Amino acid sequence: MPDQDTDLTDVAESDLTTRRGTFRAVAFRDPLDGHEHMALVLGEVVDREDVLVRAHSECMTGDIFGATRCECGEQLTSALDAIVREGSGILVYLRGHEGRGIGLVAKVRTHILQDEQGLDTIDSATSLGLPVDVRDYGPAARVLHYLGVASVRLLSNNPDKIGALEGYGIRVSKQVPLLAPAHNGNIAYLTAKRDRLGHDLPQVEEVSSASLCDSGARGQEDSGHG
Secondary structure (H helix, E strand, O other): OOOOOOOOOOEEEEEEEEOOEEEEEEEEEOOOOOOEEEEEEEOOOOOOOOEEEEEEEOOHHHHHOOOOOOOHHHHHHHHHHHHHHHOOEEEEEEOOOHHHHOOHHHHHHHHHHHHHHOOOOOHHHHOOOOOOOOOOOHHHHHHHHHHOOOOEEEEOOOHHHHHHHHHOOOOEEEEEOOOOOOOOOOHHHHHHHHHHHOOOOHHHHHHHHHHHHHHHHHHHHHHHOO
8 A cells, every 4th residue: 555654844835826816835845756746725624524626737738838639728727716616625736747647758759649640648658668647646645634634525537536545545525527628629638538548528428429410410411412
């Protein structure tokens, strides 16, 4: 079982005023992975049950540059908005998770295979000899323990993330969907996550069904002009 008792010692905290309001920024260096991560905390969370939490994996292309290939940037925005609406909550931004843990350079190499050979997000990694997902949510669990939360409602579409946090002693009382709209730019990525990684993404089926209906309608129109 993962080490649940590793305390955070290299921590710095300050107020961080953003367009959404003022959060408490808790920056910390994880003692096991060595990365610097950050938790944005809104409101009182110590000893609180059912705290709204997002454990967000770093994605430079999506979070910073607004890439449409993935839904990461939209999920980051939506999670912060949800926490603000709630009036309290925590967003943990996890460094070292780029490309599900393979790193930025390797992730861009997978993009080339996706664009040029039509491989999905999984096969484009494994064809390069890379793992599918090596993210560790231990740092998120350790900072949640540090912050003293009693249990969390997890903003995520990934059931495996619940198991990962619970493995580190975090009690997850509920999974809260964090769905981004599916569109032509991200439908292949979302479909692979749903079908091959087990993510709960009902909007993919809705878009696929709508596309089939549109195709059928266009076929009938084309037949009418025969």
